[in-house]
C-alpha cells in the first residue's frame with residue numbers, strides 16, 4: 144500500500160493533537176509524520192505510533208516532500224502557509240475559515256458531499272464544527288424532501304476555543320466552588336456556571352461570525368443557495384461536544400417516525416431517542432466518539448411541515464480532526 148508523508152500544522156493545539164491520535168487510530172498510511180507549530184511550541188516531543196516526534200517550527204520551507212498537510216492553526220496561518228504547501232506539492236486539508244467560501248475550494252463532509260473532494264485545486268476546506276454535525280442530519284432528510292428553512296441554536300463546548308478556554312472553565316469552576324473570584328481572560332465574561340450568546344466576533348448585521356459561518360457553509364455543502372437558515376450560537380460551560388437544537392421546515396411532510404427511519408440509516412449518524420428511558424444525546428456521552436447523535440425527534444406542530452431535532456457530536460473529532468482525516472482518506476482512495 145502506498146504511504147504518504149503527512150504534516151500537521153498546529154500540532155500542539157487541541158485539534159492538532161486529535162488529528163495525530165486519529166491518524167494513528169485509523170491506521171492512515173503515514174510514511175513520515177511532520178509536526179509543525181509556532182516557535183513557542185517547537186522543540187516539544189510528541190508520540191506517534193510509540194515513537195517520539197520533535198515538533199518543528201512552521202516555516203516557508205516546512206512542506207518539502209509533504210504529500211498531505213492538515214492545517215489546524217487558525218485562518219491567519221492558513222492564509223499565509225497553505226498556498227506555500229500547495230506550491231510544494233502537498234494537498235492541504237484546512238480546518239480554518241480561510242478558504243471555506245472560495246468558489247474553487249471544496250467544502251467537504253465525507254458522508255454528505257464526498258464527490259466535491261475530487262474538484263480540489265490543492266486545498267480542501269473542513270467546515271466549521273457546528274456546521275458539520277448539523278449537515279450530517281440535514282442531508283438525509285433533505286434527500287427525502289427539500290428543506291426550506293432551518294432555525295438552529297447551538298450549545299458549544301469551550302474546547303472549540305482551544306486549550307486556554309478549557310483551562311479557564313476549569314479554573315473558574317474551582318474558584319467559584321471555593322468562594323473565590325473567577326478570573327476572566329479568554330471570554331468577555333465568566334463562562335463557569337454561565338453561558339454566553341457570543342461566539343467569534345459580531346458582524347454589522349448583529350449576528351456573530353460563527354452564526355454566519357453556519358448559514359453560508361450549510362448552503363454551500365447542501366448545494367442549495369436558497370435554503371433559509373438562521374442561527375444563534377451560544378458558548379456553554381461544557382468541555383467537549385457541541386449540542387444543537389435544530390428546527391426544520393420541509394417542502395413535503397416528513398413525520399417524526401419517517402425522520403427516525405431516515406436518520407437510523409444515515410451514515411455516521413446514530414439515533415438515541417427513547418423517552419421512556421430518558422435516552423437522548425448528551426455531550427458527555429458523545430465525547431471521544433466518532434458519530435453524530437440525534438434524538439428528541441418530534442414534529443413541530445406550529446407549522447405545516449416542521450421537525451425538531453437535538454444533535455450532539457464531539458466538536459474536536461467529527462467537528463474537526465476526524466472530518467479532516469476522513470477527507471484525507473477520500474483523497475487517497
Ligand code: 3JN
Nearest residue numbers: 217218238239240241271299303304
Ligand atoms: O468556537 C467554536 O466552538 C468553534 C471555533 C471555530 C473557530 C475558531 C477560531 C477561528 C474557527 C472556525 O473553525 O471557523 C476559526 C476560523 O477558522 O475562522
